[in-house]
Amino acid sequence: MMPEQLAFTIEVFLNGLMAGVLYALVALGFVLIYKASGIFNYAQGVMALFAALTLVGVMEGQVPFGHLINAILGTEVHHFGWHIPAFLAIVLTMVVMIVLAYCVQRFVFRYLVGQEPIILFMATIGLAYFLEGVGDLMWGSEIKTLDVGLPQGINVWIDEFTYNATGYGFFIDNLDIVASIVAAVLVIGLVMFAQYTKQGRAMRAVADDHQAALSVGVSLNFIWILVWSLAGFVALVAGIMWGAKSGVQFSLSLIALKALPVLMLGGFTSIPGAIVGGLIIGVGEKLFEFLIGAPFLGGATENWFAYMLALVFLVFRPQGLFGEKIIERV
Amino acid sequence: MSAASVSAGQAGTMERDSVKDQADSYVTDDGRTIGPTVMEMKNITLRFGGVEAIKDISFDIREGEIRAIIGPNGAGKSSMLNVISGFYVPQEGEVWYKGAKRPPMKPYQVAQQGIARTFQNIALFEGMSVLDNVMTGRLTQMKTGMLAQSFWKGPAEREEIENREIAEKVIDFLEIQAIRKTPVARLPYGLKKRVELARALAAEPTILLLDEPMAGMNVEEKEDMSRFILDVNDEFGTTIALIEHDMGVVMDLSDRVVVMDYGRKIGDGSPDEVRNNQEVIDAYLGVAHD
Numbered sequence: 001m002m003p004e005q006l007a008f009t010i011e012v013f014l015n016g017l018m019a020g021v022l023y024a025l026v027a028l029g030f031v032l033i034y035k036a037s038g039i040f041n042y043a044q045g046v047m048a049l050f051a052a053l054t055l056v057g058v059m060e061g062q063v064p065f066g067h068l069i070n071a072i073l074g075t076e077v078h079h080f081g082w083h084i085p086a087f088l089a090i091v092l093t094m095v096v097m098i099v100l101a102y103c104v105q106r107f108v109f110r111y112l113v114g115q116e117p118i119i120l121f122m123a124t125i126g127l128a129y130f131l132e133g134v135g136d137l138m139w140g141s142e143i144k145t146l147d148v149g150l151p152q153g154i155n156v157w158i159d160e161f162t163y164n165a166t167g168y169g170f171f172i173d174n175l176d177i178v179a180s181i182v183a184a185v186l187v188i189g190l191v192m193f194a195q196y197t198k199q200g201r202a203m204r205a206v207a208d209d210h211q212a213a214l215s216v217g218v219s220l221n222f223i224w225i226l227v228w229s230l231a232g233f234v235a236l237v238a239g240i241m242w243g244a245k246s247g248v249q250f251s252l253s254l255i256a257l258k259a260l261p262v263l264m265l266g267g268f269t270s271i272p273g274a275i276v277g278g279l280i281i282g283v284g285e286k287l288f289e290f291l292i293g294a295p296f297l298g299g300a301t302e303n304w305f306a307y308m309l310a311l312v313f314l315v316f317r318p319q320g321l322f323g324e325k326i327i328e329r330v
Numbered sequence: 331m332s333a334a335s336v337s338a339g340q341a342g343t344m345e346r347d348s349v350k351d352q353a354d355s356y357v358t359d360d361g362r363t364i365g366p367t368v369m370e371m372k373n374i375t376l377r378f379g380g381v382e383a384i385k386d387i388s389f390d391i392r393e394g395e396i397r398a399i400i401g402p403n404g405a406g407k408s409s410m411l412n413v414i415s416g417f418y419v420p421q422e423g424e425v426w427y428k429g430a431k432r433p434p435m436k437p438y439q440v441a442q443q444g445i446a447r448t449f450q451n452i453a454l455f456e457g458m459s460v461l462d463n464v465m466t467g468r469l470t471q472m473k474t475g476m477l478a479q480s481f482w483k484g485p486a487e488r489e490e491i492e493n494r495e496i497a498e499k500v501i502d503f504l505e506i507q508a509i510r511k512t513p514v515a516r517l518p519y520g521l522k523k524r525v526e527l528a529r530a531l532a533a534e535p536t537i538l539l540l541d542e543p544m545a546g547m548n549v550e551e552k553e554d555m556s557r558f559i560l561d562v563n564d565e566f567g568t569t570i571a572l573i574e575h576d577m578g579v580v581m582d583l584s585d586r587v588v589v590m591d592y593g594r595k596i597g598d599g600s601p602d603e604v605r606n607n608q609e610v611i612d613a614y615l616g617v618a619h620d
Binding site: 193196197198199200201202204205207208209211212213214215216217218219220226 | 415417436437438441442446447449453454455456457458462465466467469470472474476479480482486489490529533
């Protein structure tokens with residue numbers, strides 16, 4: 001029989017891992033775009049929100065811009081009256097995200113090629129506000145439930161197994177387990193795509209040297225649209241997981257802020273780094289809260305622990321655990 | 331060559347003109363066949379603000395020949411290469427490729443048309459291995475779409491294997507097998523230049539543009555590089571335009587030479603003709619003092 005405190009700690013650790021996976025999913029989108037175009041996409045969290053909103057809207061047959069149309073025309077339309085199955089809705093939402101990627105590249109970043117990173121960053125801040133507003137206008141800002149058929153609730157098998165083994169049943173949510181598996185598959189898929197496929201090679205070329213990529217026949221615009229589409233796909237997955245967990249609400253975009261410490265830890269240019277960073281932050285903040293925050297510091301340390309950890313990393317290892325150290329040859 | 335053989339693709343429609351081909355093919359002393367004009371620069375003027383980097387320059391490059399572009403530093407040679415490869419757009423003048431006027435196009439479209447290049451200051455993908463870099467050279471020749479590639483098994487895998495074989499052949503040809511898997515950032519300068527040449531060769535280009543391929547090399551390395559360039563031209567019939575400062579190399583390797591000085595063309599002809607041109611001697615070659 002395991003002492004209860006130890007069992008609790010292990011449970012917190014495992015839940016921390018799960019939470020970390022969800023952070024990592026958002027961070028992954030950042031890394032993809034930053035690697036290929038040097039743009040730090042402040043709008044990544046909003047993209048996840050927008051993707052989730054669109055998914056729910058499509059699934060429930062909502063009329064896009066329904067409130068706006070009603071306000072202007074005095075009509076009372078809200079729904080088309082159909083319900084689209086989850087899988088088809090995901091595909092349709094993905095199409096929307098690809099169109100969004102095309103528009104972002106075509107109407108925003110095509111004109112900002114070669115600009116300073118800070119200018120590109122400001123453009124993404126503008127994009128974030130724009131997307132948030134469009135999302136609100138299109139689908140409305142009430143909290144929506146997202147049900148794509150993912151299993152939710154406590155995993156009974158683990159609960160029983162651990163109870164028999166240790167005298168204490170671990171509470172692990174089914175949704176978190178699914179999220180971890182999905183994230184693992186996503187990461188492996190993305191890494192393999194980048195390493196082995198022809199488009200992945202072109203992506204790595206663009207991330208490395210624009211001029212050289214042009215000279216071997218790679219269209220920068222095409223690759224950037226591809227990268228933003230991939231980031232859109234990652235945002236959609238993140239949006240689904242977070243939305244299923246706590247409903248699709250506009251505070252979802254604040255999760256992007258939590259992804260920043262993850263990037264500090266993992267390095268801005270590393271896909272495995274985003275995962276490892278996410279896990280460390282997830283475990284770190286949950287364990288810290290459990291072991292030190294609640295007993296000694298009055299609780300609510302979860303809110304700031306991640307940022308404090310990121311600050312430490314900024315001082316001692318700014319490139320993160322896996323990021324590239326920028327060494328300039330004199 | 332007909333205009334149909336030119337890959338117009340995204341570049342739009344191409345104008346046709348009755349180009350007076352230079353007196354068709356001829357055979358050189360060492361048995362190579364030099365064909366008609368494949369690329370022609372007509373009255374190219376390139377300005378950067380108030381500075382005129384290239385002033386009304388015209389010359390042609392014939393199929394299968396080795397054309398050298400020489401001149402003092404700042405003459406506009408690299409700028410000319412950048413105009414040919416699409417990185418700079420001239421304010422005036424036309425570029426004619428395979429008998430048709432080339433509309434303004436992006437560098438990647440120029441690459442897709444069969445023009446490969448190396449850079450003066452090396453533009454390799456430093457984070458990738460030598461093999462990966464050479465494989466990027468094959469990108470213009472690989473046709474499978476994203477869907478097929480994501481699925482991998484089938485056409486994508488077959489294409490990858492085919493292109494890998496070609497890349498390996500190029501690596502063998504340039505004798506860099508030993509460093510195939512080394513990350514390029516770790517290589518010494520001379521080997522980096524060779525890898526860049528391999529990447530350009532892997533594209534099986536119609537025209538190969540070399541920007542100072544021998545820079546920073548000792549005599550032995552220059553001899554190796556010269557041998558590779560000659561072999562490429564001999565075995566594959568690749569047209570080569572190169573910028574080079576070593577006069578010995580230029581005189582030995584090239585069929586014809588263009589001499590630039592302060593953006594103007596001051597000489598154009600065979601190495602011997604150019605060597606004896608007084609203006610070229612004054613501007614660049616100098617005379618031997620006893």
